[in-house]
Amino acid sequence: METLTQRLTGRGWRMTAQRRVIARVFDAAGAEHIHLTADDVLERAVAVLPEISRATVYNTLGEMVDAGEVLAVNVGDRVTRYDPNVAKTHHHLVCEVCSSIFDVQAEVLPSANTADVAAIAPGFVIESADVIFRGRCACCR
Amino acid sequence: METLTQRLTGRGWRMTAQRRVIARVFDAAGAEHIHLTADDVLERAVAVLPEISRATVYNTLGEMVDAGEVLAVNVGDRVTRYDPNVAKTHHHLVCEVCSSIFDVQAEVLPSANTADVAAIAPGFVIESADVIFRGRCACCR
DNA sequence: GTTAATGCAAATCGTTTGCAGGTTT
DNA sequence: AAACCTGCAAACGATTTGCATTAAC
Numbered sequence: 001m002e003t004l005t006q007r008l009t010g011r012g013w014r015m016t017a018q019r020r021v022i023a024r025v026f027d028a029a030g031a032e033h034i035h036l037t038a039d040d041v042l043e044r045a046v047a048v049l050p051e052i053s054r055a056t057v058y059n060t061l062g063e064m065v066d067a068g069e070v071l072a073v074n075v076g077d078r079v080t081r082y083d084p085n086v087a088k089t090h091h092h093l094v095c096e097v098c099s100s101i102f103d104v105q106a107e108v109l110p111s112a113n114t115a116d117v118a119a120i121a122p123g124f125v126i127e128s129a130d131v132i133f134r135g136r137c138a139c140c141r
Numbered sequence: 142m143e144t145l146t147q148r149l150t151g152r153g154w155r156m157t158a159q160r161r162v163i164a165r166v167f168d169a170a171g172a173e174h175i176h177l178t179a180d181d182v183l184e185r186a187v188a189v190l191p192e193i194s195r196a197t198v199y200n201t202l203g204e205m206v207d208a209g210e211v212l213a214v215n216v217g218d219r220v221t222r223y224d225p226n227v228a229k230t231h232h233h234l235v236c237e238v239c240s241s242i243f244d245v246q247a248e249v250l251p252s253a254n255t256a257d258v259a260a261i262a263p264g265f266v267i268e269s270a271d272v273i274f275r276g277r278c279a280c281c282r
Numbered sequence: 283g284t285t286a287a288t289g290c291a292a293a294t295c296g297t298t299t300g301c302a303g304g305t306t307t
Numbered sequence: 308a309a310a311c312c313t314g315c316a317a318a319c320g321a322t323t324t325g326c327a328t329t330a331a332c
Contacts, residue, residue, distance in 0.1 A: 014285095014286065014287070014332075015331085016286095016287060016288080016330075016331070017330095018288070019287085037321095038321080038322080039321090051288095051289080052288090052289090053288065053289045053290070054289090054290095054322090055288075055289065055290075055291095055322090055323080055324085056287075056288055056289070058321090058322060058323070059287080059288085059323090060287090062322095074215065074217050076215050076271070078219055078296080078297085078320080078321065079320090079321070080322085093261070093262055093265055093267075095265070096268070102261055102262040102265065103261065104261050104262075105261070120234070120243060120244065120245050120246070121234055121243040121245075121278060121279070122279060123278065123279025123282065124234055124236070124243070124276055124278050125276045125277050125282060126274045126275070126276040127237070127275055127276040127277070128274075128275045128276070129272060129273065129274045129275065130272070130273045130275070131270060131272050131273075132270065132271045132272075133267045133269075133270045134267070134269045134270065134271070135265055135266045135267040135268040136265065136266050136268070137262060137264065138262070138263060138265060141264065141266060155305095155306065155307085155310095155311070155312075156306095157305075157306080157311095157312065157313080159312080159313070160312090178296090179296080179297080180296090192314080193313090194313065194314045194315070195297090195314090195315095196297095196298080196299085196313075196314065196315075196316095197312080197313055197314070199296090199297060199298070200298090200299095200312085200313085201312095203297095203298090219295080219296065219321080220295095220296070221296080221297085283332100284331100284332085285330105285332085286330090286331080286332095287328105287329085287330075287331085288327105288328080288329070288330085289326100289327095289328085289329095290325105290326095290327095291324100291325095291326100292324085293322105293323080293324070293325095294321105294322085294323070295321095295322090295323100296319100296320095296321095297318105297319080297320090298317105298318080298319070299316100299317085299318070300315105300316095300317085300318090301314105301316100302313105302314095302315095303312105303313085303314090303315105304311105304312080304313075304314095305310105305311080305313085306309100306310085307309090307310085307311095
């Protein structure tokens, strides 16, 4: 499993202190079930590199998303979360009580629905699907 | 098919001029494939009742959502859209070119995934699912 | 030495809120 | 009268941007 830092380096990114710190925030967090807000990232980055600015965090996260190395996840509130797990297509499980977010692998993604779609919006070509399951996690039942 | 105005009246809402106008904006638009932003609603409401305020539109839309008569739909940008089609559970098809949004009926809702979920997040109880299919509509292929 | 990235502060934009005044029951 | 609704303007919070400075290649 390649780290985000490795993926970015391999991509020929100019590796500044701030970019390295941001990438390492994700690497330190792990690979799955990581969905950090820009503020989460800033907070952890500041602990290592106190002079890093909020704008740089936003800009860098945006660049990581544009590069396809991080996913921008939106679960319905007005806050974007950043998810470094781009290797396997997956969807999200959101606990409505504690707001935890879990990844769910998406092999299953209903090709079944394509039939329905054809009936409703003839000619629509589906390229991807975002699925958010809402409910209660084990801790919050 | 009951109109939104009828549903709200039947619910014993205090029917002021502004609430009526807002409800009628949706009624005039139809039942399916309606996904208006607060600004869309304001614009159309102002055409009928020029003194209506943005705050009232926001407040009223929020109340309609709380009452369960309108759905707040979020397709990933930072803008909430309002969908009066609450009768049948459905999901959304978003054209990545022209941003049109279509409804898709959701009988199909992947109970299949429950198995995966059990493996990933044991004990998680799914209560609902939001699905956003992205692609290109017939006009934009 | 170029080119690109950073930090700061100000700007944006959708949305919410406090409050005084007006309306509905 | 009591409870509720409206409009205004100011507040908010996440994100973006302009620009002068600094750092990487």
